[in-house]
Amino acid sequence: MALIVQKYGGSSVGSVERIQAVAQRVINSVKAGNSVVVVVSAMGKTTDGLVKLANEISSNPSRREMDMLLSTGEQVTIALLSMALQELGQPAISLTGAQVGIVTEAEHTRARILRIETDRMQRQLDAGKVVVVAGFQGITSIADLEITTLGRGGSDTSAVALAAALRADFCEIYTDVPGILTTDPRLVPDAQLMAEITCDEMLELASLGAKVLHPRAVEIARNYGVPLVVRSSWTDDPGTKVISPARVPRPLKGLEIVHPVDAVEFDTDQAKVSLLRVPDRPGVAARLFGEIGKQNLDVDLIIQSIHEGNSNDIAFTVTKHSLNQAEAVASAIAPTLRSHLDAAPNEAEVMVERKIAKVSIAGAGMIGRPGVAAQMFQTLADAGVNIQMISTSEVKVSCVIDAEDGDRALAALCETFEVNSSPVREQSAHALTAASSLPLPPPVRGVALDLKQARLAIRHIPDRPGMAAQLFGLLAKRNISVDTIIQSQRCRIINGVATRDIAFTVARADAEDARMALAALAAEWGSVEVVLDTAIAKVSVVGSGMVNHPGIAAQMFGALAQQQINIQMIATSEIKISCVVDEESGVQALQAIHAAFELAGTQKIEVPA
DSSP states (O other): OOEEEEEEOGGGGSSHHHHHHHHHHHHHHHHTTOEEEEEEOOSTTHHHHHHHHHHHHOSSOOHHHHHHHHHHHHHHHHHHHHHHHHHTTOOEEEEOHHHHTEEEOSOTTSOOEEEEOOHHHHHHHHTTOEEEEETTEEESOTTTOOEEEOOTTHHHHHHHHHHHHHTOSEEEEEESSSSOBSSOTTTOTTBOBOSEEEHHHHHHHHHTTOOSSOHHHHHHHHHHTOOEEEEESSOOOOOEEEEOOOOOOOOOTTSSSOOSOOEEEEEEEEEEEEEEEEEOSTTHHHHHHHHHHHTTOOOOOEEEOOOBTTEEEEEEEEOGGGHHHHHHHHHHHHHHHSSSTTOOTTTTEEEEEEEEEEEEEEOGGGTTOTHHHHHHHHHHHHTTOOOSEEEEOSSEEEEEEEGGGHHHHHHHHHHHTTOSSOOOOOOOHHHHHHTSSSOSOOSOOEEEEEOSEEEEEEEEEEOSTTHHHHHHHHHHHTTOOEEEEEEOSOOEEETTEEEEEEEEEEEGGGHHHHHHHHHHHHHHHSSOEEEEEOSEEEEEEEOGGGTTOTTHHHHHHHHHHHTTOOOOEEEEETTEEEEEEEGGGHHHHHHHHHHHTTOBOSSOOOOOO
């Protein structure tokens, strides 16, 4: 007998008829010999309606009272679903988050789960009942009984957390689409269904705006090895498997308040090639990395900074044994990238640095915790280590530093994040293959578009240790999460001080708060300018198969160049490449890249409005 946790979203329980259909599906699972826990959301648009009511009463309602209000939506659903199951002859009991014993931190409207008391659920399961649990909610403690909610997407988080606490055999997430798709089918009608995807890939896609799974739910699945399946509520199709790492013993106390960093990684086999003052026009990155791809050179990090005047800087890292070949390719193509034959000799200038290293922190626990990157930068600053390049993803932050600073940086980061060793916890394409029945995955699994980002550029920051720590520490104190971070390669002397630019993206809703905070900091630093741009879009490709697969970046950049879409920023991690483009070009960029990687399916996916 298997123990299954099933989660049904608002559209799946949006009417009496749909609740009855869910009840029948649950009974079919029980008849197959399974014990079942069901987690449900509020019916249809109930939560939106409750928010609207609150806003009609108050322009700034108390967060505590919002939790009291919004938690009622799920309570309606659990009672109705339990009744529907009982009408069909299946014993069932509905339980709120408080009755289950989902204990959270005391943060109204955005609480994280501390622990789950499973005794009551287990007794009901042993008695042959289906346990129907209200998702999205918990309590601060058994004594206080203060109701908290987990934030939007919280029912996903509730379901996977319950599966982890109960050590369920797997967790099924039922939704109104057939599974996880290669991109948003509302923008690309021929998006296709994926049979499976790794947790790391799903973390990136979920954090880039894919709405099928909430990143916090994927984080728990990854940390606790919970097998996940995303399926349609309307069909019996198998859906998409989300492949988790092997389940390892891990304490369930502090379930979501885990150490944010699992590993500190250090790589000395790195060298950097930079092209400075490259003309800012479509096709430049495509030509450069197209030539590099033809030479079968494997590139690690790629960054393109914000433009200054009519030019950009592009930098990338390779292994040391590839450096001479990479430098030769860059030097050969540099003259062709210049704006005209008589251009200044420092236009598209090639610079090489051999004595560098890459130090990284990795862990799914850093999702949604804006202070982790700032803590890394502060640790490096305190150790007197200057940062040359920054690369970020949902589960890793990497910094390129001087090689001679490597041991000092590694020791400091291990101490700060309480990591005693530096294992590489990458789930490679080969690891995925070993865990599944499919052949080696494609280099690109999916493409995502984020139209809800804004870019902030801070120009002429003094180039010395501690500046990035001060900047991102300030944002962390204001609970502003930063996405892509780019540090320019070009150094400018202002009033005798070497300076660089840093640009980063944030959620558009946080942009103005971030700008105001940084304006005050810029005034302290002097000669520093803060520039905000809200008319951007970020398009990304994600895939564990791109590791050691040269040419993926060139293919992406080429697709954009063919559409005459200019790239404003580039940032990469091991399994993701992101480009910032004009907001107006966002959808066109997504469609072009999806087509370039031949991700189209043969069946059109219908998505309810």
